[in-house]
Amino acid sequence: MSFAKARYVVWGVAVLLGFALVASRVFHAPLVGAATPFTSLPIVAPGSAAALASAAHGLDLSQLDPTCEPCKDFAQFADGGWLKANPIPARYPLWGRVFELRDTNTARLRTLIEAAAASPATGDARERQVGDYYAACMDTDTIDKLGITPIAAELARAAAVTPATLAVEVAHLHDMGIGSLFTLGSEPNPAGSAKAEILSMNQPPLTLPDKSYYVDPAKEKIRTSYLEHIAKMFALAGDDATLSATEAKSVLAFETTLAQNMRTPTELRDPITNTNVEPIAKAAASLPGFDFSAYLAARRIPSTGTIDVGQPAYFPALAQTLSTSSASDIATMLRWDVLSSDAATLAKPFDDESFHFFGTVLSGTVEQRPRAQRCVDAATRDLGDSVGIIYDRKYFTPKQRARAVAMIDTVKETLHDDLTTLPWMSPHTRAIAVQKLDLMAVKVGYPDHPRDYSNVTIGRDTYAANRVNAAIAAVRRRLNDLGKPLDRTRWNSPSPTVNAGYNPAANDITFYAGILQTPFFSDMFDDATNYGAIGIIMGHEMTHAFDDSGRHFDGYGALTDWWTAPDAKNFNARAACVSNQFDQFVIGDGVHANGPLELGEAIADLGGANLAYRAFERSQIGKPRRTIDGFTPEQRFFLGFATFQTEEDRLEYAKQRATSEPHPLGPFRINGALANMPEFARAFSCPIVSAMVRTGKNRCQIW
Numbered sequence: 001m002s003f004a005k006a007r008y009v010v011w012g013v014a015v016l017l018g019f020a021l022v023a024s025r026v027f028h029a030p031l032v033g034a035a036t037p038f039t040s041l042p043i044v045a046p047g048s049a050a051a052l053a054s055a056a057h058g059l060d061l062s063q064l065d066p067t068c069e070p071c072k073d074f075a076q077f078a079d080g081g082w083l084k085a086n087p088i089p090a091r092y093p094l095w096g097r098v099f100e101l102r103d104t105n106t107a108r109l110r111t112l113i114e115a116a117a118a119s120p121a122t123g124d125a126r127e128r129q130v131g132d133y134y135a136a137c138m139d140t141d142t143i144d145k146l147g148i149t150p151i152a153a154e155l156a157r158a159a160a161v162t163p164a165t166l167a168v169e170v171a172h173l174h175d176m177g178i179g180s181l182f183t184l185g186s187e188p189n190p191a192g193s194a195k196a197e198i199l200s201m202n203q204p205p206l207t208l209p210d211k212s213y214y215v216d217p218a219k220e221k222i223r224t225s226y227l228e229h230i231a232k233m234f235a236l237a238g239d240d241a242t243l244s245a246t247e248a249k250s251v252l253a254f255e256t257t258l259a260q261n262m263r264t265p266t267e268l269r270d271p272i273t274n275t276n277v278e279p280i281a282k283a284a285a286s287l288p289g290f291d292f293s294a295y296l297a298a299r300r301i302p303s304t305g306t307i308d309v310g311q312p313a314y315f316p317a318l319a320q321t322l323s324t325s326s327a328s329d330i331a332t333m334l335r336w337d338v339l340s341s342d343a344a345t346l347a348k349p350f351d352d353e354s355f356h357f358f359g360t361v362l363s364g365t366v367e368q369r370p371r372a373q374r375c376v377d378a379a380t381r382d383l384g385d386s387v388g389i390i391y392d393r394k395y396f397t398p399k400q401r402a403r404a405v406a407m408i409d410t411v412k413e414t415l416h417d418d419l420t421t422l423p424w425m426s427p428h429t430r431a432i433a434v435q436k437l438d439l440m441a442v443k444v445g446y447p448d449h450p451r452d453y454s455n456v457t458i459g460r461d462t463y464a465a466n467r468v469n470a471a472i473a474a475v476r477r478r479l480n481d482l483g484k485p486l487d488r489t490r491w492n493s494p495s496p497t498v499n500a501g502y503n504p505a506a507n508d509i510t511f512y513a514g515i516l517q518t519p520f521f522s523d524m525f526d527d528a529t530n531y532g533a534i535g536i537i538m539g540h541e542m543t544h545a546f547d548d549s550g551r552h553f554d555g556y557g558a559l560t561d562w563w564t565a566p567d568a569k570n571f572n573a574r575a576a577c578v579s580n581q582f583d584q585f586v587i588g589d590g591v592h593a594n595g596p597l598e599l600g601e602a603i604a605d606l607g608g609a610n611l612a613y614r615a616f617e618r619s620q621i622g623k624p625r626r627t628i629d630g631f632t633p634e635q636r637f638f639l640g641f642a643t644f645q646t647e648e649d650r651l652e653y654a655k656q657r658a659t660s661e662p663h664p665l666g667p668f669r670i671n672g673a674l675a676n677m678p679e680f681a682r683a684f685s686c687p688i689v690s691a692m693v694r695t696g697k698n699r700c701q702i703w
Ligand SMILES: [Zn+2]
Pocket: 011, 012, 013, 014, 540, 544, 600, 601, 604
């Protein structure tokens, strides 16, 4: 479980799947310039000599669907060939180039980690520890033999909870990273990252993907399956059938009461309403009947000072639920939190049942990922910087880093020019926006100061204990930040991560070594492909500093209103254009895309595409224009973006994303952003009346 909080979520560019994938969860300017017609595309077989030659420029022609007109549906034109040749694998709820690269990185790591696990005597201390962790995770004989044993003591503790011991038991669970009833940890100071970190408490993650799953009448069928899942898990843990069924009803009723008083993922995107700093004593008083000082003492946290209460209405409602629930219902809830928090570490029946519900029922996935892949991902989650060092040595070179840094510098200069010349912004707001960009730090590849895991006990045959030890260390590491300024050298995810991010508290962007790889980036690719693929992602992350959420933070990570009222009004009107545009996209089964939830990502895509296009033009000054494979540099730029966003989702999973996931579906991201760019229409000579051309007041334009 994660301690999700809008303030320090890093907004990545791609959908984050849980590590185990289960169990925890169209312009009004006249068309100018002649473009290459798209109708005479050469058809290239995958793997042919022509395809390989194209690959050197970063463009694989076999990914195209030449039967579709680019001005009608660019996503289908650009990615249709690849999607047809690469159906969604049985083990995934969605598939695309990002997910393919994640699989590639996992396979690379598997080879390296298996070597470390096979010869523990030869590696350094980090390799040895990663090897031991992986070996324990792969030792299913031992895991299956142990059954429920690894968590039996924790289940017994939770079962014995009384009103008098509740606060201490919740503290104990929180120390293990289990978000029972609420979450509490250290967060960057909302008054600025140079100030001391403060406590923060928030509504907890729910077992189902988001609030709607508990309250939406249309999701009743899923709730019925959820009841069956809970009962099955309790039965596997040793409870008889009648008791398990009663426990399942108790858990669903308890979670539903909590969910009714929680905010939706869309509401959690607003950093202002989710930041409420007050004295700890006041926060404690909002939770009557819960011994908050005993809770803090048990976690060794001082009870004086201030705390940021993310969702103030949640806590009195939680207190009310606790006061009207029986001791046995509360104990059952806590037992469920223990049992469900990491069922994937337990014996096969628990792992299988967990996959059945989260993988198949909720996401439509057909089969479980191979254990080895899941164990590599688990090691990457728990010992991330050590796994990162193993990856970086082989797959990330100083040359790659230098090219990426040079590209980011060019995109940043382009944004600087844009902010300086933007017609709709007043000089006051503009000055602070430019300052914010100038202060933005850039992290590329891997951290200079990797985390040390030498104090984390990892044994070769104690998988569940390894998981708990790593979780306890991670929770303690974050709590130790309390009272100190934000450590800006720290990275939020391990370097093999296929993602990038913007962190508003640190005002920095991060590009992990794992994403700076083919087919998105290579020092072999030409500028058109590199800027169209990873360059747009660079612009995307920078734009997050100025999206509907990020714009509320200044260059020092302080949540402060630096916008004049007319500028804010202008921004909101422009953002509403994007939100309305995305609301129109249809997912299926009558479900539409969710404009307000996806707004930040959609703004970042539109801003990123505009910035990267101008940065690309800037990079081409003085260079010869070459048409390759029948495509102009501009066309190849836009095809690069479509390569990055290649994606198809199973319907069940796409519908889940509509309420829980801020990243729009891949095809909507491609067509949504590019339809607002006259440069795209020009590159493909689109007629003015085309699906891919938005004109007049329909054209959305922010950055
Ligand atoms: Zn993003």
